[in-house]
Amino acid sequence: MSGLELEDINVWLNGQKILHDVNISIAKGECVALLGPSGCGKTTTLRTIAGFIHPQAGDVRISGQSCVDLPPNRRNVGLVFQDYALFPHMTVAQNVGYGLRMRKRSDSESEKLVHQFLEMVQLDHIKDRMPQSLSGGQRQRVALARALVIKPDILLLDEPLGALDRKLRDQMQVELKQLQKQLGVTTIIVTHDQEEALSLADRVAVMFGGKIREIGTPQSLYDRPKHRDVMDFLGSSNLFRCTVTHVSGDGVTVSGPGGFQTVLNRTDFQLNQNVLVGIRPEHLSIECAVPDSPRASVSGTVHETVYKGSLMEVLIKTTDDHIFRAAVSPRSVTPGQIESGTAISLVLEKDFIQIFQD
């Protein structure tokens, strides 16, 4: 059953088209992360779902029911927005109970629910404090309890953990994921933190210029994106121009910088066509001798190395001036192997090579 559907949503604001035919269908209880560059329309999409923006065209359906003509307070949506601060003149418990009072729940029912949800976010012991006296993480948890206590059909989170430091963020991510699954609430989370999106969500949607470009499971989107801009946007990648130099029943041979050549099992490319080939840095490994078996490899010299703790980034420059980025385990290389100027070969894991129309 579908928890939330957006169908052909088009939004203009101040005469400018902001959302273009946005379509998305989210199952009940599913968590989808919305990713994309600043200004691509993520917040606008959430505001449209919540009912603060009425789309010029398209439909919003919650549990199969159209709600596009309903005001925000008639949609059962919980919000934790970037700019949706706690009410400063209310205690923690009053903040959490706000939505229940608006919905005219009895005092005793409200009190019980507020207690239950404050316990769930582990804040029951500070229910009488004012928001100013809380830490950033505590405030986020109050905002989350306030959004969840109304038992929303849809939970919309816009950068909910944006203000927290790394450690607290990691901890809150785990808590958020547990709460979301425990309550089974259909959720859309907007975040700039890609790792957060990949770890929290059942599916990730990548948006550019007011359109959803691609949606898929975190792993399929990361490992096998269908669009080069999605590959480029998510994580880091090597994207390089190649030419189709041979076409046969086995597929296409593509050739590119640093002597790169490989056969890919694809039939949708033509001889002499320019293509873009992509591979993630972690799918390149370093070989100090040119491999003698015909593997997908490139040759060059070490240009620079960057130590990043759990991994080492090695930049390799080919004779035709292309830079490849490999991410290897620091333990897998000796200092001599990666000294600047050393001749080196990189082997590309063939299963992870992506090819795109140029």
Ligand SMILES: Nc1ncnc2c1ncn2[C@@H]1O[C@H](COP(=O)(O)OP(=O)(O)OP(=O)(O)O)[C@@H](O)[C@H]1O
């Ligand atoms: N009320 C408005 N009137 C006119 N244009 C607007 C309005 N609100 C947003 N926009 C424009 O719509 C576009 C999308 O904005 P939106 O806030 O949805 O982006 P976003 O993806 O959430 O970005 P960020 O990651 O920076 O939060 C932007 O170009 C923005 O300037």
Ligand SMILES: [Mg+2]
């Ligand atoms: Mg935004």
